[in-house]
Amino acid sequence: MRDPSTYPDSMRFNGFRFVDEQGIGSVKRFTDTSPTYPLWGLGKRSCPGRYFAARVLKLVLAHVLLNYDIKVNDDSKGGIRCFSWRSAIIPKSGTTLLFRKLSQT
Numbered sequence: 194m195r196d197p198s199t200y201p202d203s204m205r206f207n208g209f210r211f212v213d214e215q216g217i218g219s220v221k222r223f224t225d226t227s228p229t230y231p232l233w234g235l236g237k238r239s240c241p242g243r244y245f246a247a248r249v250l251k252l253v254l255a256h257v258l259l260n261y262d263i264k265v266n267d268d269s270k271g272g273i274r275c276f277s278w279r280s281a282i283i284p285k286s287g288t289t290l291l292f293r294k295l296s297q298t
Contacts, residue, residue, distance in 0.1 A: 226243075260294060260295055261293060261295060263290055
């Protein structure tokens with residue numbers, strides 16, 4: 194997923210990476226499987242629960258974004274806050290996030 198021949202500027206966050214040129218719709222679905230997007234596995238070994246998991250992830254993310262302010266704890270150990278394992282980028286165990294419930298005004 195970090196191959197620059199598949200994803201230009203692959204090490205930089207791009208929220209519109211999977212949106213078509215006109216900005217109308219998605220080029221790929223989050224639950225698609227392919228050799229260039231192996232998030233859910235491939236072939237017979239692809240995750241059968243990926244459709245349910247994708248919906249739950251979106252619901253949880255929407256709830257958090259709508260109801261909380263989030264920031265990285267500045268008191269946490271400085272330096273690099275993540276490490277790579279295979280194709281995953283994983284936060285280090287000492288990284289902490291601060292959540293503050295938004296007031297309902």
